[in-house]
Amino acid sequence: MTATRTAMILDAGFASLPLQRAIKTAGFTTLVCSGKPHDAGMKSADIAKVQNYADCDAVLAIAREYKIAAITPGVTDVSYLTGSRVAAELGLPGFDTPDVSDTLFLKDRFRVWAEQQGYPIPRAVRGAEEARHLPFPLLVKPIDAYSGIGITLVQQAAELDDAVAKARSASQNGECVIETFCQGALYSHSAFIRGGEIVCEFFVDEFCTVYPWQVNSSSLSLSLTESMRDRVSECMQTLVRQLQLVDGLLHTQFIANDNDFWLIELTRRCPGDLYSRLIELSTGVDYSSEFVAPFLGCQHATAFLARRPAHLRAIARHTISSDVDTHFTGYLFAPLAARIIETIPLKLPGDRLEPAPRDRAGLVFAEFDDVAELARLTPQLKNYFSFKTT
Incomplete structure (x- = not known):
């Protein structure tokens, strides 16, 4: 019997579960490393190691102990930064060099570099x-x-x-x-790179309606003009070439108004709160599998069908959260002209629910009949999807 190769995942949070499934589907044994032993990813892992993955030396020791064939980040910046260092030490694929990773991930360092290169930033x-x-x-x-x-x-x-x-x-x-502080609407641009070129990209409208600096409602973009999409895409393509980024995901948050845009944050980890599922439900693209493929050393079997895949379903994603410290007892769903197609519970009755951005009660994916209703109601979803405290 042929032994399977082992892939280490540096994240055990619920949003890493689609990545773990994609890795298992690719034929790997999953070794999940996290300092949180009760997180969802530890329960579904083939091998679970309780270790804070911010400790590069400890992660490297575990990687050597299990003779891993691959290492993947999850949905946290630290998972990518540690992964880039371990991958560099072991000669594993999928990560930029630690120096390039630090340039992208550390806000102060990125601002200095981007300003020197003339990128649109605050x-x-x-x-x-x-x-x-x-x-x-x-x-x-x-x-x-x-x-x-x-x-x-x-x-x-x-x-x-x-x-x-x-x-x-x-x-x-x-x-x-x-x-x-830049005035405008918040968006994300999620792009897959192959051979130094952006070959597939998605634009998402993002709204922060509970905590002002954390996205809690989103949908595939309906408000961003094609000309602004082109400008953002060209900017990111220039950055990909300039930094010589390896194949994989480049995810960017940016602010735009009618005339200008500003890059706010860039990352190469997977975005959290099941952003991957929003893209999959909206377009049919297997975002999670595409994300993990470069870290597994997988060759891409098929090309993307379109650089900007069609918006097939009118899907909204909402993270249920609180602006006060309270206790969760259940969900409250108000009448809405949409179908709730998936709910991901993150609390049990009686659990403490801390204020956003440190906690969340669950996620909801809803499908609208048309994009006009999707555009109108996505910014208002906190009024429809909430929770009980008594």
Whole structure:
């Protein structure tokens, strides 16, 4: 009997489950590494190792112990940054070099590089004194946090010191970046690269209606013009070539208005909260399998059918969350002109539900009859999908 190869996954959260399934479908044994032993991915793994994957040396030791054939990130920045270092040490595919990875993932480093290269980004500085010379309002962010944790919108100079302290306390490295606040709508661009070229891409409308710096409602974009899509795509293609990015996903959040756009965050991990499922339901593209393929060393058997796949179904994704610390007892669904097609529970009755962005009660995918209703109601989904506390 031929032994299967082992692929290590650096994430056990619920949003990594589609990636784990895709890896198993590709014929690999899954070795999941996480410091959270009760997370969903640990329960479905072939092998589960309780280890904080921020510790590169510990992860490398486990990788060598199990003689892994592949390593994949999950939906966190740390999973990719650790993975890039372990992959470089073991000669495994799918990751950019650690230096390129740091340039993309660390907000302060990316801002410096992008400004030098002339990319459209907010103006940014590192310290409060420098920031006093920028036009207000300003956003103060940790350089390496996620889900909007530690972010403050500052309206005047007197608020800077407290905002900087908050951001630094949320940063693993104790550092922050201060940038000009760009006015516009929030979008994401998710692109698959093959041979240095973007061969398939998706644009998504994103809304932050509970916590202002964390997306909780989204759908395939209906508001972004074709000309703006072309401009963003050309910009990202230039970046792919300039940094010589390896095959795989490049996921970008950006802000756009009628005339301009600004790159906000770039990542090469899989976006969270089952973004992969939103794309799969909306277009039929197997996003999860395409994401893991380069890390597994898989050759692409078929070409994408279109660079911008058709919007086949009017699907919205909503993350149910709270703006206060409370306890969850069940879901509340108000009448809505849509069909609930999937619900992913993340809490049990009686569980504590912390305020967003640190917690969530569940996810809902809903299908509308037409894109007009999808566009109208997606920004309002928090009024239809909620939870009980008593």
